[in-house]
Amino acid sequence: MAEQSEKRGGFGGKLAAILAAAGSAIGLGNIWRFPYITSENGGGAFILIYLGCILLLGLPLLIAEFSVGHNSKSNPVDAFSKIRKGWGWLGAAGLISVTLIMGYYFVISGWTVNYAVASATDSIGGNYDGFFVDFTTATWAPLLFTYAFILANHFIIMGGVQGGIEKASKYMMPLLFAILITLAVYSLWMPSGREALGSVFTPDFSKVSGKTFLDAMGQAFFTLSIGMGAMLIYGSYFKKGTKISGTAISVVSLDTFVAIIAAIIIFSAGVEDVKGPQLAFVAMPKVFSAMPAGNIWAMLFFLLLGLAALSSTISMHEAVTSYFVEKRGMSRRRGAWLVTGIALTLATIASLSMGPWSDFTVVGMNIFDLLDNFTAIIMLPILGIMTSVFVGWIWRKDDMKAELTAEGGIDKATYPFIRFLLKWVCPVLVSVVFIFGLIDFINGL
Numbered sequence: 001m002a003e004q005s006e007k008r009g010g011f012g013g014k015l016a017a018i019l020a021a022a023g024s025a026i027g028l029g030n031i032w033r034f035p036y037i038t039s040e041n042g043g044g045a046f047i048l049i050y051l052g053c054i055l056l057l058g059l060p061l062l063i064a065e066f067s068v069g070h071n072s073k074s075n076p077v078d079a080f081s082k083i084r085k086g087w088g089w090l091g092a093a094g095l096i097s098v099t100l101i102m103g104y105y106f107v108i109s110g111w112t113v114n115y116a117v118a119s120a121t122d123s124i125g126g127n128y129d130g131f132f133v134d135f136t137t138a139t140w141a142p143l144l145f146t147y148a149f150i151l152a153n154h155f156i157i158m159g160g161v162q163g164g165i166e167k168a169s170k171y172m173m174p175l176l177f178a179i180l181i182t183l184a185v186y187s188l189w190m191p192s193g194r195e196a197l198g199s200v201f202t203p204d205f206s207k208v209s210g211k212t213f214l215d216a217m218g219q220a221f222f223t224l225s226i227g228m229g230a231m232l233i234y235g236s237y238f239k240k241g242t243k244i245s246g247t248a249i250s251v252v253s254l255d256t257f258v259a260i261i262a263a264i265i266i267f268s269a270g271v272e273d274v275k276g277p278q279l280a281f282v283a284m285p286k287v288f289s290a291m292p293a294g295n296i297w298a299m300l301f302f303l304l305l306g307l308a309a310l311s312s313t314i315s316m317h318e319a320v321t322s323y324f325v326e327k328r329g330m331s332r333r334r335g336a337w338l339v340t341g342i343a344l345t346l347a348t349i350a351s352l353s354m355g356p357w358s359d360f361t362v363v364g365m366n367i368f369d370l371l372d373n374f375t376a377i378i379m380l381p382i383l384g385i386m387t388s389v390f391v392g393w394i395w396r397k398d399d400m401k402a403e404l405t406a407e408g409g410i411d412k413a414t415y416p417f418i419r420f421l422l423k424w425v426c427p428v429l430v431s432v433v434f435i436f437g438l439i440d441f442i443n444g445l
């Protein structure tokens, strides 16, 4: 047993576990997706609903996922089936979802690299919309940046859990926080920034609908990397004595902090006229260009985005790679190349669907948007429901309690509360939000 776990690898300590898991959580979801979803959904009102989802649903589900991984010390498929035979499909469904997410996530990650380079060399020029459209709809340029990003990811994964993931997180996360704080201080220092902020954070409940709740929940699950095996596999690498609940609370706090600060940075720029996925890419360079040494600030911003994306994509890649290595008996090298190959293929399709293949649509969406919407609106809620059902109802009560309250686990007093959330609140609330939000979404198509 000991020999086997040595071979599996694991994080060196508690801080490493927090940094890696926070790296998975903090990503494009916080800096790119959260601000634009917030601005589309009535600002402050959306943030309140979102925070409710994080606390009532996201945190218990994160604890659940860490526990399943930590308990079974396995890849996502074996983890579920070791605890209860016949449930491996739940891990597989998560891995399929995370693979689809990789398909479009890597493309945006590639954009961040191009924007960081273009900002540093001051080559965006004055035409921000035009630059974005020309670049993202081109054939080769976005592909090349995306491929470079996927390869960077690949080599971190090849380095192993400690030598690759842990080491990368140890350098990337502090750098990410330093850039984030610098940008936040800078934007709040501008008087116009403080003014613009007020208008965005004031709740506007007239914009709240069933879809708002679904968006808030989808965002909460997405940003915490819930249900897709990424947190599960990291949980399986926690060293003995790593507190699961403590780690989960740290990850949730850091993740929420970054999302709010990112929204402050972006909204303080007063960019209400730019909506949707372009918010970070079109509005930010425009704002920075009006500032002294603007191109340096812009470069820092895109570097921030790229670092956040990289620490998230390594967790996605690792979750799927671990499956090929442990379940299919491949060497780490082979497994990693296979996942990299799948990522390259899907990302190529997603990137081309923005430009040359944009005529191909399903329910009015190109492949890129389809991957984003299908995973966030449909797969994430279903995986959230099933994970809570698994932990709350399927996992043997005593075993689950032993895992959750064992060395490092939740203390005996908070345990019943977490169990109640997982057994009742998560399945019921997520199902209700899912069904009503979906009806709203379909009506809106």
Ligand code: PHE
Residues within 6 Å of the ligand: 024, 025, 026, 027, 028, 029, 030, 098, 101, 222, 223, 224, 225, 226, 228, 230, 312, 313, 315, 316
């Ligand atoms: N949580 C990441 C983000 O907010 C995305 C992610 C999803 C990472 C699924 C891993 C698994 O960007």
